[in-house]
Amino acid sequence: MFGNQKCLFEHSELLFKKALTREQIEEGYHPTIKRSENGTYASTLSTKLTKLNTTGRREVSYWTPKSAKREAPEDWRRVTVVPALEISFLWQVGREIGWWTLQCNHLRVYEESSSCPFAADEVKEEKASL
DSSP states (O other), rough: OOOHHHHHHHHHHHHHOOOOOHHHHHEEEOSSSSHHHTTTTEEEESSSSSEEEOOSSOOOOOTTTTEEOOOOOOOGGGGEEEEEEEEEEEETTTEEEEEEEEEEEEEEEHHHOSSEEEEEHHHHHHHHHH
């Protein structure tokens, strides 16, 4: 039993208005992070809704890799982000249980180079032809 499942088991009476067994939790739980069985594929995040508020009281904040506050990226196609997420809602349909909404509170933004991604390969090819 993993951390989220353990939390659901320990607080099942409060959350579901009845005590659930470990087996019931394990059987119905839909994990937020899905991992391939043999580790061949990267893990994926599976949720019903991920929220990114760009205005208002719960507006997401942006950070540099060195933990300095910054503005939102101008061109989202040229950045990589690492989110800080908050689990907002739990869902239950019949015997199935999972996390419904993840709220993104902070994004660490990594700017990508605007130079040609093949530039390093071209230099290697030039040296090899000499």
